[in-house]
Amino acid sequence: MDFFTRSWTIEEYRYWFKRLVTALVCVSIAMLLVSVKAFFQETIVVLRTPGVGESRFTKNAMDLASYKSIAISISHNLGDINRGNYDNQIKLLQSWLAPEVYTKLVMKVKEVVKKQIEEHEAGSQYFEFNPNAGNKDEYVYDPDLDMHFVRGRMHFVNAAKDSVRPIVFSYKFVQSDYLPKITELYWEFGDVIKDTQYFENQRRGNNNIDQKESWSKNQDPNGSAR
Secondary structure (H helix, E strand, O other), X not given: OHHHHOOOOHHHHHHHHHHHHHHHHHHHHHHHHHHHHHHHOOOOEEEEEOOOEEEEEOOOOEOHHHHHHHHXXXXXXXXXXXXXXXXXXXXXXXXXXXXXXXXXXXXXXXXXXXXXXXXXXXXXXXXXXXXXXXXXOEEEEEOOOXXXXXXXXXXXXXXXXXXXXXXXXXXXXXXXXXXXXXXXXXXXXXOOOOOHHHHHHHHHOOOXXXXXXXXXXXXXXXXXXX
């Protein structure tokens, strides 16, 4: 009975006080660690776009398969621009392009469309990407240049004629706040992917060429290049 009625001694108070403080400190540290983890943890966003597939990305990074899907999709949009759909096509592309790239593209597209109208061009064109043993269509990412290359074929259709030319689109992406933007955009007719190995071979042959100039020798995917 004396056990239940006696008062705690000072030493007992000190003992339990120390244990309580220790427990509170441990809980505080645990809560701090959880808060830090939640603050620095990146949310994974899954974007499902018709015709592109599923893209997975965090705030400042994206998997290579997603970059490939976006690059190929944009190549189709660029290759399919004509005087009948250019207004809708460039609006669709706007969300993927940095402002300065978008402005240059709009100016170039308007030049091409103006020429089509003046020449009463009634034909159309479209981009084809279909890698198989019968052609050289290919997607390549060069980590040294941080450039994405899409090699496919442009079809130019006029009346009963369908002429085909190989073309390479080149892209550089920068991602911020979960949204990848194209900060560099080039295209050139031909089947040569001008990656790091290509420029190294050029330097070995004492042929120093500017990369950006080389990627954009022909910026007209339309009629004048047929």
